[in-house]
Amino acid sequence: MKIFADENMPLVREFFADVGEVTLFNGRTATASELAEADILLVRSVTQVDEPLLAKNTRLRFVGTATIGMDHIDLAYLGKRNIAFSSAPGCNAQSVVEYVLSSLWCLAERYQWQLSNKTVGIVGVGSIGSRLAAALTAMQIPVLLCDPLRAEQQSDFVHTDFTSLCQQADIISFHTPLVKAGSYPTKHLLNSECLARLKPSCAVINASRGAVIDNAALLAAQQIQRRPLVLDVWEQEPDILLPLLPYCDIATAHIAGHSVEGKARGTEMLYQRCCQLLGIAPTVTLSQLLPVPAVEKLQISANFGLPDVQSVARMLYDVQRDDALFRHHIEGKGFDWLRKSYPARREFSALQLVGQATPAWLGQLGFNSQ
Numbered sequence: 001m002k003i004f005a006d007e008n009m010p011l012v013r014e015f016f017a018d019v020g021e022v023t024l025f026n027g028r029t030a031t032a033s034e035l036a037e038a039d040i041l042l043v044r045s046v047t048q049v050d051e052p053l054l055a056k057n058t059r060l061r062f063v064g065t066a067t068i069g070m071d072h073i074d075l076a077y078l079g080k081r082n083i084a085f086s087s088a089p090g091c092n093a094q095s096v097v098e099y100v101l102s103s104l105w106c107l108a109e110r111y112q113w114q115l116s117n118k119t120v121g122i123v124g125v126g127s128i129g130s131r132l133a134a135a136l137t138a139m140q141i142p143v144l145l146c147d148p149l150r151a152e153q154q155s156d157f158v159h160t161d162f163t164s165l166c167q168q169a170d171i172i173s174f175h176t177p178l179v180k181a182g183s184y185p186t187k188h189l190l191n192s193e194c195l196a197r198l199k200p201s202c203a204v205i206n207a208s209r210g211a212v213i214d215n216a217a218l219l220a221a222q223q224i225q226r227r228p229l230v231l232d233v234w235e236q237e238p239d240i241l242l243p244l245l246p247y248c249d250i251a252t253a254h255i256a257g258h259s260v261e262g263k264a265r266g267t268e269m270l271y272q273r274c275c276q277l278l279g280i281a282p283t284v285t286l287s288q289l290l291p292v293p294a295v296e297k298l299q300i301s302a303n304f305g306l307p308d309v310q311s312v313a314r315m316l317y318d319v320q321r322d323d324a325l326f327r328h329h330i331e332g333k334g335f336d337w338l339r340k341s342y343p344a345r346r347e348f349s350a351l352q353l354v355g356q357a358t359p360a361w362l363g364q365l366g367f368n369s370q
């Protein structure tokens, strides 16, 4: 069995050693000839999997993407070829939530906000959006939720339509897939018209897909009146609209989901799916492979409260580190270098908080407490 995997997929050899022979490739530059012999193709978000890429391969049985997003996969073509497919739903959802929380804490410090006085509009309330809503609610921060598809399916879902959310939110955070057609497209969901509807001070956070915001329109709006802005994703990555950078409070290279756990969970999910497809029993689990975190346990007292969470979270992750890396290296080393050399970052759950009375809401933020 020949397995071809993106070179930026962690632990792929460890997971797939017993399944077949693993060959690594550059996901950004992969060609049809390079992948012609693959029985199993494992990609990340930077590889367009479509007819031109698979034209020379007649033996492919399975394509897996170790990501949540699937906008780089031509599902109709895979269906036509009868090639099985899997993504890794939810694999890095917690990582993205931690990125957004860290960004909110950073903005709150910079602009001296009391976050509990701010209403956060969450657009797209799936794995990431719903976890974020739970975390913010646990922190007593009001939220508005916008997800028309959920509203259609779930009568008890409290939906705020996008136009009203734009008018009411103090902070708006995008967590939709990139959808170019259908009833609820998200390409350029935040366009010049919607930007004009936002409160002038409304902060914008995008950790979904770059094209969910019209980047040229965003730049034009920022040049007229600057609002707080956090961008992890950009249109036309890796050749992004660099003039936007001075107008960002936080700018990063599509790494919101790149926690150690988030990336590794993606590989594990594809491994499990492949084993199922091939009818073999999985022998490797993620817990066997994850490195021991630098700090494993922290004793907290009965005085531990909401204001202390930020200090503990900072031990694990501060988005300002990634913003500094981005500003320092984007012009010299480029977008993909920043992603490839991303420093290890553990999720909140890697740190066990122990104490007589650990508050229940810590779990809502993703901490491991007992």
Ligand SMILES: NC(=O)c1ccc[n+]([C@@H]2O[C@H](COP(=O)([O-])OP(=O)(O)OC[C@H]3O[C@@H](n4cnc5c(N)ncnc54)[C@H](O)[C@@H]3O)[C@@H](O)[C@H]2O)c1
Pocket: 068, 069, 070, 089, 090, 092, 093, 096, 123, 124, 125, 126, 127, 128, 129, 146, 147, 148, 149, 150, 175, 176, 177, 178, 179, 184, 185, 186, 207, 208, 209, 232, 233, 254, 255, 256, 257, 258
């Ligand atoms: N920056 C990163 O590193 C990173 C990491 C993971 C995922 N992502 C992106 O985030 C997206 C969301 O991830 P998820 O795990 O929450 O996905 P999900 O599929 O669980 O949830 C997406 C939600 O968006 C909703 N939605 C679709 N169209 C909408 C619209 N027009 N308006 C409002 N809501 C809409 C869907 O109904 C769904 O509930 C992914 O598709 C991916 O593109 C980015």
Ligand SMILES: O=C(O)[C@H](O)[C@H](O)COP(=O)(O)O
Pocket: 008, 044, 045, 046, 066, 067, 068, 069, 070, 092, 254, 256, 257, 258
């Ligand atoms: O959709 C996702 O899961 C994320 O955008 C993912 O973290 C992207 O990372 P990449 O595959 O590009 O390394």
